[in-house]
Amino acid sequence: MAKREKSVMYVEEPEIGFWEATFVPAIVEGLRTTMKHLVSRETVTEQYPEQKPDLPLHYRGVHRLNRDEKDRVKCVACMLCATACPAHCITIEAAPAPKDWPDRDKFPQTFELDELRCIYCGMCEEACPVDAIELTHIYDLTGQTRDELLYTKDKLLNVFDKTRDNPRDPVRTGRGVLGPASEFQALPTLGPATQVATSDRSAKIGTAGVIESGTGNVTDGGARS
Amino acid sequence: MPTVLVNNQPVEIGSDERLNCIQAAAKAGVEIPAYCWHPSLSVVASCRMCLVEVGDKKPDGTVQMQPKLVPGCQTPVKDGTVIISDSQKVQEARKATLEYLLLNHPLDCPTCDQAGECYLQDYSFRYGRGYSRLQEEKNIKPDKDYIGDQITLFTDRCIMCTRCVRFTREISGSAELHVVSRGSHEEIDIFPGHPVNNKLAGNVVDICPVGALCSKDFLYQQRVWWLKSADSVCPGCSTGCSIKVDQNEDQVFRLQPRPNPLAQGHFMCDEGRFGWKYVHSENRLTTPEHRSNGQAIARDWDTVLTSARAALRKAAQSGPGRIAAVLSPWMTVEEAWLLASFVKAIDPKATLSIGNTRTTALDDHYPKDVKGRVVEPVKFTIRAEKAPNRRGVESVIQHFDGDVTPFDETLRLATEGRFKAVYLVGGDPEGWISDLQAEAFSATDTVIIQDFLPSPVLKHATHVLASGTFVEREGVFVNHGGLAQLIRKSIRTPNDSRPDQRILWDLSERRGLYHGETVRSEIAMAVDSLRELTNPLLAENGVMLNRSAEPAGVTA
Numbered sequence: 162m163a164k165r166e167k168s169v170m171y172v173e174e175p176e177i178g179f180w181e182a183t184f185v186p187a188i189v190e191g192l193r194t195t196m197k198h199l200v201s202r203e204t205v206t207e208q209y210p211e212q213k214p215d216l217p218l219h220y221r222g223v224h225r226l227n228r229d230e231k232d233r234v235k236c237v238a239c240m241l242c243a244t245a246c247p248a249h250c251i252t253i254e255a256a257p258a259p260k261d262w263p264d265r266d267k268f269p270q271t272f273e274l275d276e277l278r279c280i281y282c283g284m285c286e287e288a289c290p291v292d293a294i295e296l297t298h299i300y301d302l303t304g305q306t307r308d309e310l311l312y313t314k315d316k317l318l319n320v321f322d323k324t325r326d327n328p329r330d331p332v333r334t335g336r337g338v339l340g341p342a343s344e345f346q347a348l349p350t351l352g353p354a355t356q357v358a359t360s361d362r363s364a365k366i367g368t369a370g371v372i373e374s375g376t377g378n379v380t381d382g383g384a385r386s
Numbered sequence: 387m388p389t390v391l392v393n394n395q396p397v398e399i400g401s402d403e404r405l406n407c408i409q410a411a412a413k414a415g416v417e418i419p420a421y422c423w424h425p426s427l428s429v430v431a432s433c434r435m436c437l438v439e440v441g442d443k444k445p446d447g448t449v450q451m452q453p454k455l456v457p458g459c460q461t462p463v464k465d466g467t468v469i470i471s472d473s474q475k476v477q478e479a480r481k482a483t484l485e486y487l488l489l490n491h492p493l494d495c496p497t498c499d500q501a502g503e504c505y506l507q508d509y510s511f512r513y514g515r516g517y518s519r520l521q522e523e524k525n526i527k528p529d530k531d532y533i534g535d536q537i538t539l540f541t542d543r544c545i546m547c548t549r550c551v552r553f554t555r556e557i558s559g560s561a562e563l564h565v566v567s568r569g570s571h572e573e574i575d576i577f578p579g580h581p582v583n584n585k586l587a588g589n590v591v592d593i594c595p596v597g598a599l600c601s602k603d604f605l606y607q608q609r610v611w612w613l614k615s616a617d618s619v620c621p622g623c624s625t626g627c628s629i630k631v632d633q634n635e636d637q638v639f640r641l642q643p644r645p646n647p648l649a650q651g652h653f654m655c656d657e658g659r660f661g662w663k664y665v666h667s668e669n670r671l672t673t674p675e676h677r678s679n680g681q682a683i684a685r686d687w688d689t690v691l692t693s694a695r696a697a698l699r700k701a702a703q704s705g706p707g708r709i710a711a712v713l714s715p716w717m718t719v720e721e722a723w724l725l726a727s728f729v730k731a732i733d734p735k736a737t738l739s740i741g742n743t744r745t746t747a748l749d750d751h752y753p754k755d756v757k758g759r760v761v762e763p764v765k766f767t768i769r770a771e772k773a774p775n776r777r778g779v780e781s782v783i784q785h786f787d788g789d790v791t792p793f794d795e796t797l798r799l800a801t802e803g804r805f806k807a808v809y810l811v812g813g814d815p816e817g818w819i820s821d822l823q824a825e826a827f828s829a830t831d832t833v834i835i836q837d838f839l840p841s842p843v844l845k846h847a848t849h850v851l852a853s854g855t856f857v858e859r860e861g862v863f864v865n866h867g868g869l870a871q872l873i874r875k876s877i878r879t880p881n882d883s884r885p886d887q888r889i890l891w892d893l894s895e896r897r898g899l900y901h902g903e904t905v906r907s908e909i910a911m912a913v914d915s916l917r918e919l920t921n922p923l924l925a926e927n928g929v930m931l932n933r934s935a936e937p938a939g940v941t942a
Contacts, residue, residue, distance in 0.1 A: 239496030240609050255606035266529075266540070267497040267606055290496045 216298055218329070221281045223299040224274055224312070225320035227292065227332060233262065234318060235293035238269040242285035242294055250278035251285060272314040276302060297330045388465035391443065392416050393472050399463065407438055407458030407469050418471050419480065419509045421487075421595045422547035423459035425645075426652045426765075427556055431457035433487070433547050435509065437479045439470040455479055480513040487545045488518060490525045490570065491596075498543065500597030502610040506545065525570055533563075534582035536656060537591055537599055539574060544598035546572050550590040557653060557765050559753025560584040574598070586752060586766060588659045592642055593652075603660055604640045616876035617644060619863045621716060621774035621856045622658035625650055625767060626865030628927070629658070631857050631876040638665055638857055638877060646927045648869050655750075655768045664815035664839065664855070665877075671838055671852040672881035678848070687884065691893055694849040697832040698732055701807035706735035708806040710796055713783065714741045715773035716813025717886065718861025718873065719916065720905045722775075722782040724890035729809065730786050731894075738783045739796040741811065742818050744772040769866055773814065774856070778864030778916075781931075785913040800826040811886075812837030815855075819843050836889060852883035859885045860902055862919060864931060870919060871928035 180186055207214060227235045238255035252273040258265035285294050297320060304310040312320075324330040387398045392414040399405055399413065406429075408418045421433035436458035441451030443466040451468070455476065458469070470476065488510065495501045510516075527541040548565060551574065555561045562582045566575045576582060582590065591601045613632040620627040620641065628646035632639050641662055643654035676684040676693050684690055701708045711729045713722050729736045750768035751760040783790045800808060808830055812818050824843035827833050835844060836851040844850065858879045864870045879885055891900040906919040921929045 237497050238606070241496060244609065244611065257606065265497075266494065 216300070216329075220298050220300070221283045221296040223276060223297055223302055223320055224279075224285070224317060225295055225297050225324055225330075226272060226314060226317035227295060227321055228318065234269065234272075234314065235291055236269045236272060236289075237265060237291055237293070238267050238272075239290060241288040241290060245284040245288035246279075247282060247284060248278050248280045250275040269314060272317060274312045274317060276310040276312055277307060295330075295332075297324045298327070299324070388463075390463045390465075391468045393470060405463050407440065407461045407463060407467075408436055410463045410467070411438075411458070411469055411471060416471055418458045419505075419513055420459055421505060421545060422549060424549050424552075424593055424652070427549060427552045427593075429460050430548060430552070431460040433545070434483045435480065435487075437483070438476055439473055441468040441470075442466055443468055477513065480509075481515040484510055484514040485518055488514075489520055490542070491545065492524065492526060492542050494543075498540075498597040499600045499605060499610070500543075500594075504597060505595035527571075527573055530575065532581065533576045534587050536587055536602055536660070537582060538602055538605065540598050540600065541573050543596050544574055545596055546574075547595060548574075549593045549595070550574060550599055553586075553590055553593055554582065554584070557589070557753055558584045558586040559755055559761055561756075563590070585655050585657065585750065585768065586653060588656045589643070589653045601640065608634055608639050613639060614876075615642075616857075616874045618856065618873045618876065619649075619774065619865075619871045620654055620658040621863070621873075622655070622661050622772065623769040624771040624773060624776065624866035625769045626774055626863055626869060626871060627654040627658060628871060629654060631874075633857070633876050636877040636880075638662055646871075648927045648930070649865065649871065651766065653766055655766070657768065662855075662857070665857055667815075667839065669840055670880055670883065671840065671850060672883050674852050674882065674884075675850040676848070677850070680845070685882075687882070687892070690849055690851065691889070694832075694834050694851070695893060695895070697834070697848065698729070698807050698809070701805075701832060702733040702736075704806055706733060707737065708804070709733045709808070710737040710739060710800065710805045711809040712739050712741045712793065712796060712811060713779050714811040714813040714818065715743045715776035715779055716818075716856075717775060717779055717811055718859060718863060719775065719778040719782060719870070719909065719919070720861040720902060721811075721859075721886045721890055722779040723905060723909050723913075724887065724894055725809065725811070726782050726786050728890065728894035737791050737796060737799065737805075738787050739791040739793055740776065740779055740783060742793050742814070742823075743776050744814055744816060744818070746770045746772065771866065772816075774865070775863040777866065777868060778862060778870065781864070781913060781915045782909070784915075797823055797826040800830060803829055805830055807832035807834070809834045810836070810843060812839065812841055813853075815839060817841060836886065838883065851889050852879075852881075853889060854879040854883060854885035859887060861887060862906065862924070868931040869928045870916075870924060870931055872924055 229235045238253055240253050240255070243249075243251040243253055252271070253269050254271040255267050256270040258268040262268065281296065283296055286296055299320065302310065325332060388401060390397045390399055390410045392411045393416055395414050395416075397410060397414040399410060405413075406423075408420055408423060409425075411418045418436050418438060420436040422430050423433075423436060434457065437455040438458045439451055440456050440458075440461055441449050443449050449468050451470075458471075463469070487506070491506065495504070495507065498504070501507060529541055530539040533539045546565070551563045551565060554563045560582075562576050562580050562584070563574055564577065566573050588601060591599045612634045614634060615630040615632045618629050618631045620629045627650040628644040630642045630644050632642065641654070641659050643650070643652060645652045673685050674687050674690040675682045676690045684693070698709060709729060709732065711725055713725060717725075726738055729738065747770060749770050751764045752766040753761045755761050780790050799805065808827060810819075810827075810833065812835065819841055821842045824841070824846065827843055827846045830846070832848050833843070833846050834849040834851065835841075835847045836853050837844075838853050838855055856873055857876045859873065860875045861873055862870050863873055875885065887900045887902070887905075910917045910920040915931060918924075918929045918931050923929050
């Protein structure tokens with residue numbers, strides 16, 4: 162019982178005054194808005210098919226699978242998007258990468274994304290460690306059968322080809338094979354991912370990539386751009 | 387009782403127990419991380435992950451600590467040993483060790499099969515520093531093209547714990563793997579022309595704490611965090627290895643050994659590990675059938691079971707001893723009990739027999755030396771008897787009949803036309819009856835077959851009861867040494883087939899749903915040799931049915 166008392170907050174209903182009880186001020190306020198729209202000449206209706214909406218830059222539409230600089234699919238089939246997906250709309254079958262892809266162990270043999278089941282939350286994009294899957298601005302998705310909207314790897318790559326030059330859908334990042342940490346050529350000086358006590362021996366060594374004791378700042382070697 | 391102090395917490399150890407610091411700490415619920423130490427392998431203390439502070443409590447109460455950190459895996463404990471694993475000194479040592487182990491380890495967790503069950507991930511998360519100070523390029527070694535039929539080696543992920551090397555030297559004895567080069571250039575490799583193809587090779591994948599050794603069979607099939615596992619028992623031979631069945635969405639992906647000192651130890655053989663593929667065979671019997679003159683006339687369970695029951699009753703009415711039931715050594719004890727008690731209730735003179743138990747020539751003992759000779763002490767045995775539960779089924783039959791009618795005798799009687807109805811239970815995926823043996827039942831009026839794969843006798847069947855494999859059933863298997871272990875249901879039976887215990891429960895007209903514990907307590911009451919089945923320990927490592935007997939299954 163005591164626990165419940167703690168978690169409950171009692172709110173008193175505010176006292177209603179005389180004018181409020183007559184409802185006249187509320188009615189007048191409402192009529193004022195109506196009159197404003199009646200006399201104003203400003204158009205608020207969008208003539209949709211002729212006039213396309215101006216979508217915000219973070220709009221989440223149809224997905225695309227990005228290609229890397231050699232035009233291969235960027236996806237490494239880690240299936241983190243499928244894990245993150247709350248609608249379970251992504252199905253990936255992985256396979257060992259072809260022999261002439263020396264920088265990869267694994268690639269997606271098939272990649273299926275059910276655009277009808279998808280809720281366009283963007284979690285796949287966020288989960289992707291290589292920025293292979295992105296949501297574009299394409300919103301007018303239509304099809305005549307369910308199969309048409311079951312997007313395969315080829316279809317998703319096509320979306321990329323269509324949208325790669327669209328300024329509204331920039332290829333947002335240029336990350337490497339497995340995220341920034343895997344690029345050994347330009348390994349950035351790393352800040353601590355976890356908190357390190359200032360008494361930690363490592364925190365007292367004045368080499369790059371170590372937090373300065375007490376401040377928590379990263380001494381940047383300049384490699385991270 | 388000797389007492390050890392682990393982080394100021396007293397732990398009592400048995401006076402005859404020989405434990406190291408890691409095991410003693412585990413008794414206190416304290417984890418000491420380790421890579422190279424494995425309870426079944428020799429100690430090398432090479433990974434330095436288990437460094438702890440160790441000291442001694444003198445009789446006068448003073449504690450004298452050793453000045454340096456010592457590897458916990460290599461330090462035995464005795465009465466008065468003091469282990470400290472949570473001091474700043476130890477934590478710093480762990481951070482340094484992990485940073486060192488990760489120097490050349492690629493950050494390819496997203497594409498690594500081990501991610502999710504990787505000790506490097508777990509320990510980095512729990513004890514690691516969280517960042518690296520390495521400024522140079524990582525030393526990435528090329529993957530090996532081929533080191534075995536079932537395993538792959540991602541050389542760059544290896545942390546050189548040498549568990550696999552010690553496994554092939556000490557458990558399989560074949561010693562295919564070794565370490566080449568020194569220092570930063572160290573690699574695991576095979577001797578040229580000697581790939582790791584011994585019968586225990588799959589175990590090196592399990593004991594690899596990182597993703598360096600992967601199973602080709604499982605490679606890239608699933609992310610491990612999608613798998614759901616159920617504890618079970620391998621049905622491949624009468625050793626009865628404790629296993630975990632990993633499945634997702636009714637598809638089995640792999641079997642892994644579950645450490646069980648009573649059964650097999652820590653390992654399992656490749657025959658069992660990769661021998662489950664028949665579970666998803668396209669030839670599976672998936673619908674029950676009632677056949678007349680070779681044509682199916684009914685395909686629903688109600689009709690088929692009712693008519694099978696009626697046919698058995700009719701045969702019983704024509705005289706005593708006109709029914710035979712051939713139980714399978716692949717059945718669980720419960721299934722055998724349900725079937726035997728049902729048949730005996732209809733006809734007390736019915737013949738109970740046990741089907742063909744496939745056997746190879748000899749038990750296969752490991753380790754073996756280069757010339758294939760067994761080296762004592764034996765650490766792992768693949769039994770010649772390729773059925774999981776002959777002992778359990780036989781004890782049930784012995785309860786009813788005193789002795790077990792041999793299969794050949796049943797066949798002879800069937801050929802003579804003694805039986806009007808037979809109930810045959812299959813279960814051996816590699817075939818349990820030959821064409822010639824099947825002919826014995828060509829003249830029998832009612833042939834009820836409970837099986838999940840087609841067999842030669844299917845053409846004489848009047849009733850086909852499509853049943854389940856070991857991953858779809860639950861019950862008890864009794865191994866060669868009398869160890870009873872539970873198998874658990876991990877996936878559903880395909881299409882319209884049903885798990886055996888449910889078929890037999892419905893056939894014997896019991897009410898409600900199958901309930902294993904009810905059947906087990908029934909068996910324990912009736913059969914003296916199986917009275918241990920109600921022991922709650924059954925759900926864990928299993929129980930020895932004959933308490934006084936030595937646990938003959940202990941090997942590793």
